[in-house]
Structures are given as C-alpha cells and as structure tokens.
Amino acid sequence: MTKILFVCHGNICRSPMAEYVMKDLVEKAGMADQFEIASAATSTEELGNPVYPPARKKLAEHGISCQGHAARQLRQADFRQYDLLIGMDGANIRNMTRMSGGVSREKIHLLLDYAGRPGQEVADPWYTGDFEATWQDVLAGCQGILTQLREG
Secondary structure (H helix, E strand, O other), rough: EEEEEEEOOOOOHHHHHHHHHHHHHHHOOOOOEEEEEEEOOOOOOOOOOOOOOOHHHHHHHOOOOOOOOOOOOOOOHHHHOOOOEEEEEHHHHHHHHHHOOOOOOOHHEHHHHHHHOOOOOOEEEEEEHHHHHHHHHHHHHHHHHHHHHHHO
C-alpha cells in the first residue's frame, strides 16, 4: 500500500484539493485499495476547519466531494507513517523538513515535480483567488504521481 500525505500551509485549500483529487483518480483507476491518502497543514491557523468554500466549489464542479474534511496539523508520526509527503510550495517543504527532524527528507517532494515542472510551486489561491489555476496544477501533479507509481 502506498501512503501519501499532501501538505500546505492551512490544509483548507491546496492540500485537501490534492487529497480528494488523488482519491478520485485512484478510485477511477480501480486502485483505491492500494492507497492511503490524506492531507495536513504546517500551521495551526485553520485546525478543525472544513475545506475553504471556493476550493470546495471547484472540487464539486468536477464531481468530487470533500465532505467531512477537518484541517489538521502535520505530526511527527506522519513522517514514519507516510511514504510520500507532498508539499505545495517551498515554504511548505522548508517547514516539513524542519518538522521532520531531518529523518525523512527523501520522502518530501513538491507536487509539481510530478507534473514535469521541477521546483515550481502551486500558487496559494487563498491569496491569488485563482482556484482554476490551482485546480489545474493539482490535477497535473496528482496525475503525475499516479503515472509514476504505476510505472514503478
């Protein structure tokens, strides 16, 4: 089983979008039983909050539900539990690396590295307001992860 944790600053926009997009992709591929997929925040600002309404709306436009999501913070145990910890931007990667205690750096990656765009960041729609661009980036990254894992 492959365990993937998507991480962003607050766990209300980008990382839950990636979580639910990835769950949808593996479900449609008939591979849901081969994955454990979740998301978390590096900060404590939004703990317990649902997916931000415009992000929820963007997922719903594509038939994806995020019902029941509650933002949670990244925990030390996550670095042992998950095979891949996927950040959305450089700040996420720095925070994840710091929070890991340095033991799991090989597990930490940027989402768009999987979309053939190494080093590029998924812009935070909380600030940009562009949830369509975030959707496109998240979808491309998640499709890339699935392709890479299928190919081994």
